Amino acid sequence: MEKYADIIKIIQNNFNTLSKGQKLIAEYIMNNYDKAAFMTAAKLGETVGVSESTVVRFANTLGYDGYKELQKELQELIRNKLTTVQRISLSKDFSDYENTIKQVIKKDIDNIEKTLKEIDYHAFKEAVEITLEADNIYILGLRSSSFLAGYLGFYLNFLLDNVKVISFGPNDIFEQLLRSTKDDVIIGISYPRYSKRTLEALNYGKEKGCKIIGITDSLVSPAAQYADVTLIASSNMLSFVDSLVAPMSLINAFIVALGMEKKEDITVYFEDLERIWKEQSVYDTNNKNNNSKD
Template identity: 75%
Template structure:
């Protein structure tokens, strides 16, 4: 069996000698390895537009003992995700500066569409209800996910009374989670390469009897294995960064759904806030240049 850390390199190194059909398979896997990992040889062939036998020969060409062995390697790639160095080696497709902007936008759109297609409304509503019925809400996210956690916590604080954003700071995350009880809910946000600290913290609150809502990219991600409720949002981007557009859209939907359940309360709250914002000039109210595009 090939070492899974070399799988993507194997496809690149052998790309020139692949047949036309096999090149289509390689391109599809590099762009959609999370999907390909769970496709049969027949399904992958159908998706790409080649025969099942072409898929099997593709695996043989790369040195695998059949398609099943290659598929196992792909599933390991998903579990461990690619290192930053491996991701950089895969960004040749973005070397054309003229196409880069469109390709990144299209990939973000693809992630949103995939998230829409795969979202389970009943699970989503279950998450909303759990958040509304909990005494306290903790939002946990580290590293790149800290921005998502901060955004979610910022808006939940307008709607709910007891919201705490747990992220790297002066105090250790375990200290911030010390008072968690089984009446609370922890929303854990975890995206590749899955912060070990986040996973340790989620296991910690689980041991305290607290329910966990996981926002992550796959049902086989480490965070999904820990969570009681899992909300999926795709983040695929063949680059050294992840696409967090779909996770942000999911978070927007979550905030709005919770807000609509407490519409009367937040209406009064925002009326009071508007007075405060106006009194303390929180927002710029200078409209002298309104409509004058040149002065914007």
């Protein structure tokens, strides 16, 4: 089973193959997923009038190893749709500072492992090629995704010409995309809760004929619907803070891949930059470990 798919869509796609009892479970989850996400298998069975074993078989039929795995997917779906205040109410595992740091870092590790396991290498290669061939590269990410967009833009400006990070400012987002054409690419970064403005801008770019590269959490996310190529990085969260560690890692890989393609071109460029940085004392030359560009 494709783990990136929305569990509600999985249920809908398999509905006709379910038994009578399983259809009762399916209908209840589709109509009350916010309640079902926190029910035990026994409680869910009791609620819809079937046995606990029927609930477990229902999860197996959908491709899950067990009910707990299905329940986890439901809870992640809920977290992606809840408001910030509602997310806080779900944060019940942070009993102390030690547990908090362990739980949060473990979740980030899980997100990276899931991203690595499910990455589409063909899509990744295609995204690199589209970016290299584009006349102009527009990077779009708003709200919490703006940090990812800024980071990607910072490094791409070292590698490529005509890189523009779209942001809120004196000019409206659509004004910043006004001159975009079919020869350009928009890299749209969008994570739950998906910014409506980002989606509107991607739709605008699509109408202008731009190629769209989506960086998001799922192939069924709103941003993926506009993308010619979609790169998936998991962002499952534990609380009100968005987990952007896996998306950042994916963006790092994307930058490195582009850098390898432009290696010969950028070598001279970086030599000039190093000379300028030295002349202008940009970095602390007394620190032997100082080799970053921040």
